[in-house]
Amino acid sequence: MQSTISWAKKSALSWTKINLVFIGVFLTLALIIVSLFFRINRHFSETIIRSFHQDQLYLVRTVAAGMQQIINQLNQEIVYLSSLSTLRREGISASACCEEPFRNFYRIFSGKVSSISKLGPDGRVQYIYPFDKQEIGKDMGNIQCVKEAYRSKKTTISQCFVSGKQALAINKPIFRTDQPEDHENVVGVIRCLILMDTLTELFLQPLSLGKRGFQGKENIWIMDQDGLIIYHHNPDLILKNYWDILGKTRFRKKAQMAAIQDSLLYQAIKNGVESWGISPFWGKEKELYAFTPLRVNSKNWVVGITTPYFSLYAPIKNNHWNMFFLTLAIFSTFGLAGYLVHCSNKKRSLLEAETEFLKKQVELEEEIKKERDNLHNLFDSMADGVMVISSDYQVGFMNQAAISRFGNQIGRKCFQVLCGCDRPCSSCRLSDQPNSASEQTLFRCHDNHKNRWYEISAAPLITSNRTKSVVEIIRDVTKERELEDRLIASEKKYRTLVNHTKDLIMVQDFQGKVLFVSESVETLLGYRVEEFCQHQFQQFLTDNPVNDPWRKEIKGQADLQIRLKPHLLECRTKAGDKILLEANESSVFDREGEQMQIMGVYRDITERKKLEEQLLESERLRMLSLTKRFRFGEIIGRNQKMQEIYELIEAVSQSKATVLIQGESGTGKELVARAIHYQGPLAKAPFVGISCSVLSENLLESELFGHVKGAFTGAIKDKTGRFELANGGTLFLDEVGDMSLNIQTKLLRVLQEREFEKVGGEKTIKVDVRIIAATNKDLKEEVAKGRFREDLFYRLNVVEIRLPPLRERMDDLPLLVAHFIEKFNQQTGKKITGLSTEAMNILTRYSWPGNIRELEHVIEHAFVKCNKTSILPKHLPPNIIEPRTSEIIKTGVKSGLSRDEIEKDILLNTLEELGWNLGLVVQKLNISRPTLWRKMKKYGLSQKGT
Numbered sequence: 001m002q003s004t005i006s007w008a009k010k011s012a013l014s015w016t017k018i019n020l021v022f023i024g025v026f027l028t029l030a031l032i033i034v035s036l037f038f039r040i041n042r043h044f045s046e047t048i049i050r051s052f053h054q055d056q057l058y059l060v061r062t063v064a065a066g067m068q069q070i071i072n073q074l075n076q077e078i079v080y081l082s083s084l085s086t087l088r089r090e091g092i093s094a095s096a097c098c099e100e101p102f103r104n105f106y107r108i109f110s111g112k113v114s115s116i117s118k119l120g121p122d123g124r125v126q127y128i129y130p131f132d133k134q135e136i137g138k139d140m141g142n143i144q145c146v147k148e149a150y151r152s153k154k155t156t157i158s159q160c161f162v163s164g165k166q167a168l169a170i171n172k173p174i175f176r177t178d179q180p181e182d183h184e185n186v187v188g189v190i191r192c193l194i195l196m197d198t199l200t201e202l203f204l205q206p207l208s209l210g211k212r213g214f215q216g217k218e219n220i221w222i223m224d225q226d227g228l229i230i231y232h233h234n235p236d237l238i239l240k241n242y243w244d245i246l247g248k249t250r251f252r253k254k255a256q257m258a259a260i261q262d263s264l265l266y267q268a269i270k271n272g273v274e275s276w277g278i279s280p281f282w283g284k285e286k287e288l289y290a291f292t293p294l295r296v297n298s299k300n301w302v303v304g305i306t307t308p309y310f311s312l313y314a315p316i317k318n319n320h321w322n323m324f325f326l327t328l329a330i331f332s333t334f335g336l337a338g339y340l341v342h343c344s345n346k347k348r349s350l351l352e353a354e355t356e357f358l359k360k361q362v363e364l365e366e367e368i369k370k371e372r373d374n375l376h377n378l379f380d381s382m383a384d385g386v387m388v389i390s391s392d393y394q395v396g397f398m399n400q401a402a403i404s405r406f407g408n409q410i411g412r413k414c415f416q417v418l419c420g421c422d423r424p425c426s427s428c429r430l431s432d433q434p435n436s437a438s439e440q441t442l443f444r445c446h447d448n449h450k451n452r453w454y455e456i457s458a459a460p461l462i463t464s465n466r467t468k469s470v471v472e473i474i475r476d477v478t479k480e481r482e483l484e485d486r487l488i489a490s491e492k493k494y495r496t497l498v499n500h501t502k503d504l505i506m507v508q509d510f511q512g513k514v515l516f517v518s519e520s521v522e523t524l525l526g527y528r529v530e531e532f533c534q535h536q537f538q539q540f541l542t543d544n545p546v547n548d549p550w551r552k553e554i555k556g557q558a559d560l561q562i563r564l565k566p567h568l569l570e571c572r573t574k575a576g577d578k579i580l581l582e583a584n585e586s587s588v589f590d591r592e593g594e595q596m597q598i599m600g601v602y603r604d605i606t607e608r609k610k611l612e613e614q615l616l617e618s619e620r621l622r623m624l625s626l627t628k629r630f631r632f633g634e635i636i637g638r639n640q641k642m643q644e645i646y647e648l649i650e651a652v653s654q655s656k657a658t659v660l661i662q663g664e665s666g667t668g669k670e671l672v673a674r675a676i677h678y679q680g681p682l683a684k685a686p687f688v689g690i691s692c693s694v695l696s697e698n699l700l701e702s703e704l705f706g707h708v709k710g711a712f713t714g715a716i717k718d719k720t721g722r723f724e725l726a727n728g729g730t731l732f733l734d735e736v737g738d739m740s741l742n743i744q745t746k747l748l749r750v751l752q753e754r755e756f757e758k759v760g761g762e763k764t765i766k767v768d769v770r771i772i773a774a775t776n777k778d779l780k781e782e783v784a785k786g787r788f789r790e791d792l793f794y795r796l797n798v799v800e801i802r803l804p805p806l807r808e809r810m811d812d813l814p815l816l817v818a819h820f821i822e823k824f825n826q827q828t829g830k831k832i833t834g835l836s837t838e839a840m841n842i843l844t845r846y847s848w849p850g851n852i853r854e855l856e857h858v859i860e861h862a863f864v865k866c867n868k869t870s871i872l873p874k875h876l877p878p879n880i881i882e883p884r885t886s887e888i889i890k891t892g893v894k895s896g897l898s899r900d901e902i903e904k905d906i907l908l909n910t911l912e913e914l915g916w917n918l919g920l921v922v923q924k925l926n927i928s929r930p931t932l933w934r935k936m937k938k939y940g941l942s943q944k945g946t
Helices: 004-082 094-108 144-152 196-207 240-249 254-261 266-269 309-381 398-408 414-418 478-499 546-556 560-562 606-631 642-652 671-678 698-703 741-753 779-784 790-796 811-827 837-845 851-865 885-893 899-911 918-925 931-941
Strands: 115-119 125-129 158-160 165-175 186-196 220-224 230-231 277-281 287-296 300-308 385-390 394-397 439-447 452-462 466-476 502-509 513-516 569-573 580-589 595-604 657-663 687-691 729-736 754-755 764-768 770-775 797-801
Touching: 004 094, 004 186, 004 196, 004 254, 004 277, 004 287, 004 300, 094 115, 094 125, 115 165, 125 186, 125 779, 144 165, 158 186, 165 196, 186 196, 254 687, 266 277, 266 931, 287 741, 309 398, 309 899, 385 398, 385 414, 394 398, 398 466, 439 754, 452 478, 502 546, 642 671, 642 797, 671 729, 671 770, 687 698, 698 741, 741 754, 741 790, 779 790, 811 837, 811 851, 918 931
Parallel strands: 657 770, 657 797, 687 729, 729 770
Antiparallel strands: 115 125, 115 186, 158 165, 165 186, 220 230, 220 300, 277 287, 287 300, 385 394, 385 466, 439 452, 452 466, 502 513, 502 595, 569 580, 580 595, 754 764
């Protein structure tokens, strides 16, 4: 009971502290509410002003847009009136020519236009609508804007007064003719007047200005970019300079006047930029202003509005008082409620506190007992043994796992139980009793009697800066120790194997850092293992382009799969020599299947590469010698058909017989024609060629036979035809099968009579020309279809030479490839020796629809992409590499086959094409071998059949 009374006294003291805390909280709340009061008032004031500025901007934008639209419409209508012929005529009564168009104009702009009149050449009013007799004959020529319209002969717009009211005058000159540059051409001026009050009321009336807090049109003003006031509700300010007014009212010193020119307001009006703000705009009281630009006849005006600031003072002031009284009421309510609750709770505090104390004391004792039981149950549920060791090395507690393993050893020394020895272990932490460190330590001890290894995690229990006891968690790790010993032996074995391998074995991370390298690095590169591992692998690479794919992958610019394929790397040894390595790299995965590192085997192939280059150079020289051996002029080929063609060319070149060369596009028909010409007696005579398929009928006739001056439109001089140019020599007619029947008839006459007339000429010209024709069409079929004259066919087909396509002479492919490689080597300055075996196999399998010309283009394409000494498959065009695949896809899509059916056809075609060599198939299709086996099983494909 005595303890309860003392606790009650303490509670009374605590209530005093609570009162002080309550007062502190109350005052803090008061400060927060007052601060919020000022913040909310400030925000509300800024919101009102910002909203008012938005209304001002909306108003002036509406007025400016409306005035711009009305002025543009008036300009368009006045331009139309000035173009009427009735207004241009002189000597006609003004009322007769102006009344009808002016009445229509006034009706269109009813309520917007004050009057419209026509002034004569002398500046006097000839007619005005609505008609006013007093205005007829009045001299308007002295008015500045009218005088400017006469002088500049351009439309002028300016401010003026009409019956004491502000108006806008538009003056448009009337020209006698459509040549305004003639000074005497002006016959009058159309003058249109618009009352500014009418114009502004027209746009301000729908805007409900009273609801928005504006007085009306009295707030609106207009000035130009120099500050000249165009419109204002105060007539005394019109045509005065705003900056002069501002200087007299606000800035009386020259230094202050100079400051105007640097102000943002001055720059905004000068440049015609939209602006708003708060300032003594007209020089006296504080006002809210806003203005926006208005473009009038190439002049920059600004339309603005000003509102006295005091018109917003009343709502801001009312809001301040409302917020003050609301804050005061909330503050008083909270304070009174808190005080009443505090007084009512204070009376019951002592009794409730005493009861609560006794209740919590009983609950605490039960929880301590429960936690102790739970802790023992927790230790007993652990698979590892748990011991509590006192400072004198005695075992004070053991859980069930420890008892089952060591027996009940409570009271014995820990080193006797764990190690079977008679003194403490060297790693025991109880020997450092003065040490106050509380880190958990992990160590192993060995039971020499039982030959067991234990892993012990020890955590000291510290009291008064001294270790009183230690909690040890004991785990039997005998099996793990045996596995470690085996792993160490295995690692030693494999390290010995790796270090005795001649090839370089290396492990890197994905940034190129060397994590492991075999001892062969000293033999290949001259570096010690420790020295090599201190650097990034890319530091040992040379600048050879063969290393570019590896560098791009390291920088993240290329796919890792490119690096995982066999590739070459050129490295620099410690002595400065260059060696070429063949790299085979693969990924190392962790247990979750994530890529961790890159392991590679690198073989020195420097000598082998030199031998390969020597073999390639020898093969290139052999092919060049074969090319020279089996060459006839510019024609290359050792095929039997080509040998027969060579004999025929040699025979026909000695005569003047007409020759017809037939063959597909790209087979070398022009080369054969040149060989016939230059191998015979006409070699020194002219050889003239023309393509009959690229010219229209008229142009082809002119090119063949020539024309005289004036024969047709564009014939500005005489032209010599190809027959005349080839006189005494050979004329080569390429694509003769594309000639029209009309040209065929004229050609037949030349072949028969050996004479012709130029287009538009009358003189007959005789020629002695040998004809060699070429075509890629079947002329017999063309004759049968009536598209080619039969008699001309027999005239041309005296000696027929039929060139075989490249697909029928594939044994000439190596000679042709060697010829084009030598040709492009000379053109580009490269030193490409030939094609790789894979690339040559691809060219051999291709059908070559474009024949030799297509082959030349393919080799040229490869030269552009190849930066090595040998052309690889990747340097060839895609349509050459997989022509059959593209054809299968197109055929399958047209036939409506499913995706699986198309994939099966592609796979089967590739397998058959590569002779069921699965290694080549996976490389060509860029898939893994397991994927290939899975798809073959899916589609039931095997080497025996499908």
